Amino acid sequence: MDYKPHQAMQMINLGMIKRLLSCKTIWVCVSCYTCSTRCPNDVNVAKVMDWLRQRTLQGKVAPAEKEIAIFHRTFLDAIRAHGRVHELTMMVRYKMATRKYFDDMKLGWKMFAKGKLRLLPSSVRNRTQIADLFAKDSHGQTCGNLSCERKRA
């Protein structure tokens, strides 16, 4: 982490948001919620980290940890496709997007041999509902509400 959580919060206080949007901290944060739980000022630090990541993506700032951002996108693409994450497909797509084709191959093979990697995805039947959850409104914001005005993204 290039900035610790408490430093990040102070940077927000000081109006240094732009610098935060291009730092590694916000991507390396795994949302373990230790910070939010222990903050003596009751700041939900982890949720602020969520907000900073979302601002980075909305503002089209290049994420400082490119692969982590790619991972999140690939994960969500997998949900959009089937409503559930098929681990094998998701990992293949991630490796192709990051060109790290051979990392973890031995582990992946062992998982498969132990029956832990399904070959075929299992899908949600009502995929239209899933597509609706991903739909964006005219401002490009996800509305996620089944009854709001939307156009398919």
Added chain:
Amino acid sequence: MKVSYYPGCALHGTALEYDESTKAVTQLLGVKLCELPDWNCCGASSAHATDETLAIALAGRNLRIAGKQGMDLVVPCAACYSRLKAAESEKNGYGTVAREGTFRVLSLLDFFFISGLMETIAASKKRSLNGLKVVCYYGCLLVRPPKVTGAKHYEFPETMDRLMELLGAWSIPWSYKTDCCGASLVLTRMDIVLALTGRLLENAIKAGAEAIVVACPLCQSNLDSRQEEIFRKTGKQHELPVLYFTELIGLSLDHKDAFRWFKRHFVDPTKLLASKGLA
């Protein structure tokens, strides 16, 4: 007793033995798990990390379905549990719309505690775990954030420890019960996961543990499948089996499939169990 069951994506894949052992032991204990019809992925960390509305919407769809089923919703995976609880506690907008009916969202571990199953296990137990020395690793999302999970003892939880003691294991107190394993960074920043899990494994051994007991698929996967990598990078060989708490319940109830679940692990628990007269 009937409950709705939300397995989540991992229990259909890399955490298969968690799903198998959960279904096996609940059946023995007289609980009927009704898989939530047409459940969708909760969104895990990727959704809330990048799109808050989508995150609540994905989790919320499952709450709507659960509401129609009318039964308590039991969730084995800690990440799914965290996301479903987050959607449940969303007071405005989609969260309130998402929840229909009165039902509770319970982690599998909490379900064992509040539904009288501890007494059933005590009565149905076929064998003791003979003082098997374990540490219980709760991870992050079962207890944090306490405002969302409602966990009372979020710095030093003890439910899993009590369960292990009931089964006849010796559950050793240690300081790393809720320290993060690195979660989904395992694919993107493995260096961080290896450092965090390495520290957990070392401290488990320092505390005197022969095995680690977990209640989260990603924790189990990180702690179990990366021990070889840690050995390659640091020369430290831990050989510490990492077991789901449901697998140990199954062992204690003498379920015929227990050793099939153990075969799915990377660090084979069979040798350790044999040394305790449990194989």
